[in-house]
Amino acid sequence: GESVGLHLPTLSVQEGDNSIINCAYSNSASDYFIWYKQESGKGPQFIIDIRSNMDKRQGQRVTVLLNKTVKHLSLQIAATQPGDSAVYFCAENISPDTGRRALTFGSGTRLQVQP
Amino acid sequence: GAVVSQHPSWVICKSGTSVKIECRSLDFQATTMFWYRQFPKQSLMLMATSNEGSKATYEQGVEKDKFLINHASLTLSTLTVTSAHPEDSSFYICSARWTAPTAEAFFGQGTRLTVV
Secondary structure (H helix, E strand, O other), rough: OOOOOOOEEEEEEOOOOEEEEEEOOOOOEEEEEEEEEEOOOOEEEEEEEEEEEEEEOOOOOOOEEEEEEOEEEEEEEHHHHHHHOOOEEOOOEEEEEEEEEOOOEEOOOOEEEEE | OOOEEEEEEEEEEEOOEEEEEEEEEEOOOOOOEEEEOOOOOOHHHHEEEEEEOOOEEEEOOOOOOOOEEEEOOOOOEEEEOOOOHHHHHHEEEEEEOOOOOOOOEEOOOOEEEEEE
């Protein structure tokens, strides 16, 4: 289904702290999940993805955790920097992942990094 | 990674006029592109799926006669907002996905449309 247009919750963290951004998804048929970062006035940028046959994936300073039992996804950002300030969206793809389906976006979280 | 280019990045138009937004996949062929709309402080809402050589598929509640989509080639999809009204003012974003080796999605820079 479509994401709901809700006003964005905000997570405020101190520079250098770790950030955890959460996302709940609703479709148990989703098999591919992506986190995007969106800065003001720009399109979403890919951060990290994970397939449903995994429960954890690490990138540079970022980790995505997937809990299929409770349909929950999280993005962990280590040593958060001011440049990480943006809106973060999770997106899901419903099987089959042919590349011809649109991603469904979550409602997003605004991350504010305090210097 | 692949690049999707969207043009223009912003446009101001008068009520009643039409505006065309272009979305190009610069280094890969995209048989399918997607158009999203985003209101301030909200998420991306899928408007339509653009299919090369065939009619677009519109999401429920999106007027196909209002938002005309043309996907005439494997690298270009256009969205035309016809007879624009102030309530059409929004941020429009296009996306294209690879089909192989992964199904990663790439997004354009977005177009800020303001109808006055």
